[in-house]
Every structure is written in C-alpha cells, then in structure tokens.
Amino acid sequence: MTEMLSKTEEIVKKAKSLGADEVIAKTTLGKYRQVRFSNNQVDITVAWNDYVTDVILAWKKRLVATQMHNFTNVDTSLRQLLRLAKVSEESPTFGGFAKGSFPYAKSKADKKLEDLENPTDYVFEAIEAAKKEIGSGIDSGGILFTKFENVYLASSEGPTGIDARSAIELSIRAFSEREASGHGVACSSTLRDFKPSDAGTKAGEIAKLARSPKIGEEGAYDVIFDPLIFGSIVSIWAGMISAYSIMTQMSVFVDKLGKKVAPEIVILKDNPAVYSMSNRVFDDEGVPTRENVFIDQGILKTYLHNTSTAKIFKTKTTGNAGLIAPGSWSVEMDAGGVSKETLFKEMKRGLYLTNTWYTRFQNYAKGDFSTIPRDGIFLVEKGEIKQSLKDLRISDNALTMLGNIAGISKERQQVHWWGEADPPSLSPYVLMKNVHMTKSK
C-alpha cells in the first residue's frame, strides 16, 4: 500500500524538480468484474485489471494532464507533459490546486468485493426471484458489476492520501411478454448490503403488471416516479449543479443561487458516503469529500466546486474536484413524510413511471428536453393501477419539473444503471404535477 503511495509521490517530486509549479498524481489500481446475461443465460464474463496514474500539472497557469500506465517511463512522460505546458496557453480560470494537509475518514471499502472472482451465482439468484413473479415464460437480461479500487493521491500542495473504493451492482430487466418488462437494480458498496433477489423481484413485479400494454394518450399528467426513473431525472439536475456547467451555460441553474427552484419539501444533496457506490474519502485534489446540500427546502444553496471554480464564484471548494472539472459524486434526496402507499392512494388519475432512457436536450440553459419511459408505464386511477401503457415520451423542462414536485415518499433506494441513472442516487418515490407526455403520430 505505502509503496504505491511512495511511487505516486515520486511522480509529484519529479515533476516539481522538472519545473512544474503545482502537481497532482493519483494512482488507481482497479479490479473490475462483470457478468453479462440475456435470455436467462450468461453471455460473457469479463475481468479487467487496470493500473493508471492520472497526472495533472500546472506551469505558469498552463494546465496539462496525462495518464501513465506504468512507472517505467515517468521521466519521459513528465518531460513531454511539461513541454506541452510550455507551448500551451494560460488557463484564465485556473486558480491553483487545494492547499494544506487534511485528515481523511478511514475507508470502509469491502475487501470481499476484491476477492470475488466469479459472482455468477448472484445473477441466477436475481433471475430466479424474477421468475417467481413472472413464471417460466420469463426472458431476462442484465449485468452484474463489481469494483474494487485502491487509490493513492499525492499533491505538491500538501494533500496526500490512500483510499479504497468498492461497489457491487446488479441490473436486471425481465420480460413477461414481448412488450411487457420491468427493471430492477441492487446497488451497494458492500456485499453484506447487496440484495440481488430484491432487484429480480422488482423487475418481475413490474413485468407482471405491465402485461397487455395499450398505447398511451398525450397530455399533462400527475406522475409518480419510481426511484429508478427518478434516479435518471435527478442525474439531470446533478449534472447541471456543477460550477463548470454554470460557466459553460449547460445548466438551468445559471443565476439561480439563493433563489427558489423547487417546493420546500425538496432537499437535494451530493454525498459520496460509505453506503454509496461512489464512496470516496477525498476528491481528485485531495480535499475531503463531504455532504453538500445544494437545494435546501427548495432554495438553491450552492454549486459543486473544485478549488479553481470556487475562486471564480468567491466561495470554497465543496470537495467535488474531478481531474479537470468539478462534478457530482452521488446524489441524495431527503426522504419525505408520506409512504409510497399514500402517494398512490391519493392519486386520482395519473401515471406511474418506472424507468426511462435516451434523455436529450434542445437547450441545456433553458432546460427543454425529452426522455423515453420504458418498462412499466401505468395509468393510475383512484390509487390503483388500471392499465399498462406503452409508447409515451416525457417532453418537458428540467427546471419546471423540479418546481412541480408535490410529494416525496419515506422509502428510498440507492439506484444506478448504465449511463441512464448516473451518478448513483438515493432516490424516493416522487409525485410530480403536470408532466407533459407526447407520442408518435
């Protein structure tokens, strides 16, 4: 462990001796496993062993970065990087890397995930759980993914640290009919809290309810979002809360600091806590990560920052530095005061959406976008599911939707799948008013 840190520190010292003003090196030794399955059978099992050192250095406010994949050509790579810095132009927004030395929380990564060589049994556990709901006609597919990373960070500005990061995720989509499916996920940072059968059961339950869907009708609906699809919607806001998104006009939150952007019941945080699939104790500048409430009782409180963007916005870093730009690690929405059952019971007429994909914007600054719900889409009347629907699209606005949140459940689930619900989030069931749905004509 300490040998790797020493080698990482050596890179920083070497770069300084060659003339760099500020340097950060981060070495990641990653062990990743993935089982992909479809038609209820394993298609391929994949193992990646990856070693990478990310190096970012500044020379007279010129910012250059590289990745090294071994320690043998460090000198050559650094000389080349500095040569590039010297022919580059000054970055007007670079405000230096984080300074000081910080105490870090002890990593609680699960070593069992490092030693898990063949996790195929978890796949069958999930398929069996889905099968219990659907029956023998089930067709299912998905992935099981495990991650264990040892991370070593050294900075010329003081921060030095070791972290270990673990995660396990099972994503299953189960079909009860050709156009009737459900999707469930199980996400955790530890094997102990990983429940693959819960994902299978959820996928099976939705797929069973989704049988015999009819094409839905256009219009504005009250909608209950399942935690999985809400994870996708939350990821839109999470991407837009980065200070870099503000600076590049890729956000509906430009000029909204201190303003009301949501109802009072909405509290949104970024928090790469121990339970999260994105758990980490420091960011890419070595700043300790922490909980950052960015929407508090509906008021936009902060953007997510690294040291440079924080200087521009005259504030302090929030511990969200990526290598180049700040970003969200893991989002939490505070639990509401009502149960999931109450949300449904109080719905006179509306939709229950369970998953979505292919979210695309017309204009990030304005927020107009559409996304296509998939898997179970249900018409709810007087609190009960009346009809399974298909072929509807959400065509709405990211800021308007945030403002239209009307109910949040007590129940929450950690969700993540593919690039559609990413970063991971702790999402509740959410009732939103007046969501615009369109369809093909």
Add this chain to the structure above:
Amino acid sequence: MDEDLINCALEYAQTKKIEYAEVKGQSQTADRIVLRNGNLEAYVTAVDSGFCVRIMANGGIGFASTNKWSKSEAKQLVDLAFKLAKAANRKEKLSFAKKKAVKTKWTVDQKRKIENIPSEDRVEALTEVDKTLASCNVKIPATISQCSIDLITKYFVNSEGSRIRSFVPKIGAYFFITVAEQGKTEQAYEQFGYSGGWEAFNEWKIAEKMVHNAKVLKDVITRAKRLAPGTTDLICGSEVAGIAAHESCGHPMEADRILGREMSQAGRSFIYKGGPYWTGTRIGSNVVTVVDDPTIEHSYGYYLYDDEGVKARRRLLYKDGVINEFLHNRESAAKLGTRSNGSSRSINYDREAIVRMANTFVLPGKLSEEELIEDVKHGVYMKSFTEWNIDDKRFNQRYVGREAYLIERGELKQPVARPVIETTTEKFWTAVDAVSKEVKFDAATCGKGDPSQGVPVYTGGPCLRLRGVFVK
C-alpha cells in the same frame, strides 16, 4: 507493442480445452485539447496500451484484459478467461460462425501526419474559430471546443490462424455554442471526424459552419415562428436523414439486439423472429435503401477488418424499402445460421467486440435538393436537428429541428422555430417519396455496450422528401 507476448498468450490458451481463443493487443495514443470561450482549458495526452484474451470453452465466453505487459500477467489472464468461460455453464452452448484465417496488415494514410502537428498549431486552429465567431455580429456568451487525436495500433491473433496488424489515425473536433439574444438562449453543436491526417481540419470549415449556426440560432430567437401542428410535407436535410438512418434502421438491424443480448441496456428491436417484421418485410417506400459501409476511405467509421478479423464490406440494411440484411458479428451470425458481415467493433483492448454500425446512410436518388423542394406546395424543410431520441425497440422516434424553414409553393420562406416530427419507423420511411442525389456525411459517436463503448461513425446522407407527415 510486444507481439511476442501476444503470440505467447495465444499459444498458452491453446494448451487448454477450448473451442476458440483470441488475443488482441492495442496501443492508443490519445490527445485532447479543450477550449472554453477560446481559451485553453486543458490539454490531456496519454498512451494506453494493453491486451485482452477472449476464450470460448464449454460453450461459454470469458474475457480478461490488462495493461500490464508481462508473461506472468498474460498467463494469469488466460487462466482467468478460461475459468470465466467455463463458469458460464450455459444450457445453450455458444459458437462462432465460420470464417477463414486471415494474415494481413492494413493502415490508413495521412497526407499531413497529425502526430507532427505541434499542439500550439492545433490550439491556434481552434482559437481562430472563436475569433471568427466573436466578429459575426451574434451574441455568443459561451463556447466549448475540442480537438482530439487518436493513433490506434492493433495486433489481433486467434486460434484459427488469423494474424492482423493495423494502424488507424483518427482526428476529431467538436464545437458547442450558446447564443443569447433578447434575453433568450439557443444552443447548437457540430462534431467533425476523419480517419487520416491533419489535412481534414481545414476541409471541415468549422468557422464557416459555426458562424452559420450562430446566425441560425439568432434567427430562431428573433424571427422564427412556431408551426401550427398538422399534416404536411417535410424535407429532411442530410443531417436529419442521417440520424433517422442511424437510429431507426442501423440500430434495429443489429443482430445482437434482435437476439436480445442488449435487452437490459440499449434494448431490443421491433424486428424479431415470429414478429411482424423480419427480413423480407416492407418497412419503407421503394426509394429507400439504407446501407452501412465501413469501407468508405477516410470516413470516421472506416475499417477494413473488424475486431474479430472479418473482412469489412457494405451491408444493405433496408433495400428498396424492404428489411434485407442484419449487422452481424460471429456470435450472432452463428445463432441465426449465417456468416458475419464484419460488424464487430470494440473501442479498446479492455472492451469486448460487439455488433456496431460504421457509416450508415440512405443511398442517393436522382433529384437535386432544389428539385425536392420545388415539388412541395406547403411544407417544412428541417435542415438540421437539436433534441432527438428513439425508444429502445427503435420504433418511436422524435427529431426537433434546429435550422428549419417553411416551404410555400416550392420556395423556402421564413424560419420555423423548433418544428418536431414524432413518429414511428414505418411511418417515417413509408412517407419518403424522393431522395436527393448529393450525399453529405456528418461525424458522430455511436453509443452502445456496457461499459459504454462510443465508436466513431458517419451519419448523414442525401436529403429526403416525406409526404403527409404530422409535424408540430
């Protein structure tokens, strides 16, 4: 690249009880310049080099990769891939469609080697675009631009005797602008890509295109009118025709998707065995022939051999409006009792090769763009698009116009703000009554796979004329 190590790994794999083994080494030099508002934001350069082993044993597939180049690592990798293949414990055993062994080397030429272009020249070339934009009389509060270089060397060997070496240089650029007028904003981006050298950069005419986009966006804010929803004729510019060909022809024709292998991520297809659509089913009018062709020289999606060592060729996906030929790798081809047509691609040594498009477009017709428009009494010309998406069975799609105009009595009139076509694949392609003769390609990055593998492709094509479609 240590080819001996790759050969050794294959030899070691062949000592085991396997049905098939392959080893692929890949070295990729990547260089990224990112500018914000014309200022250099970051310069990232890296060489990533590693190899992977894919083994079929007991009808299952195991895949393992590493970036540590050592004999002991190679041996461990083979052992691991073998173990993972057997652990699949499949009831239906997998196999690969047959192919002959190939021993060859292929490369892409560069007139001006991109690795010889100083980084400051590349920064300056992008900065010039910002300078031009700054003087175009449109308020542009934010730009993001990027120039990318990838030098990709591969060495592929398999247990059937194939030995394929390749070198492909790729250059790409991306430009995103936000236009603000009258307190409102509009946004647009363009992507550029080429397999070859720096000679492409000037040919792209990025500044000219982005100035045009800036003026179009200004017009959308200041002059364009919303369309009254209704049934009308629609001319799709090459950019819109291209995204439609990619999304509602290329993707649903991927055989792995048809067979369900992507069901939980990119989804399935409206085409499936026993369903209403299969090869031989009409899906569009007889003027519609959509092809996917990796062999277009210097195209962004160019390759001569795919990542399973199968020779690339043009595929006729929809032929004269009829579903004709799926995109296959060796696994999907074996399942459907045919041969691979060379559609297997991976983005790096650490990703399995899966069924992908290369350059997908509608074959040109005989009319000029003007002739297409002349024959429209009342309609819309959607020249380019902004928001778009399609459902995961690839049947319900939506394209929102970026640059669009009203057509009255065969002439282009005032700009139209954000016209939308939201329709089915069958309605879209059936409505096409004419195709223009000029083909224009656009570079794009196609997403698929888990972990995601964004592969370079061309979309674009000729212009299409659709009769009587609902536009809002």
